[in-house]
Amino acid sequence: MLMYSLTPDGLDAIEDSLDCIAMILYHGKEVSHAMWKIFPQLLFLVCGNEDDPYGGYGREYISQIAVSIQNFISKDPRTFLTVYEGETFIARTFRFIERALKINSTSEHMRDGIVIMKVLMAMLENLKGQIDEAIPHVLRVCLS
16 A cells, blocks of 8 residues: 555555655664665655656655655665665665756755755765765765
8 A cells, every 4th residue: 555655546645655654764663675665666756767857756745755765764774775676775866866956956946955965964974984985976966
């Protein structure tokens, strides 16, 4: 049911589902393998396919999704650095960040950029010494 609510057909329940995901991650002692399977779908809501210039069908939920991403990073930084289905979670997250900032730059209120900076802060705080090679990329994203 949770995964269904993150699809175009389940959008009626997406806000409640995003809240549940954030609460489970925040209050849970660890992040299960099943929860990590949700992570790519959360990013897809905003990013969509590579060939979609406007992003996914859940672009308006950037702020709620970013909270869950922060919780994934802080609760299980080790898994965040691993490869899942041929790509690391951190690489997927950087694509999410870039897409979200692109969406933010053309939005009316431009508040999502602040939330995205919190995702970058969560990465820097929870992955000290483990993502040093990504620091130049983080700086480029912040400056752009």
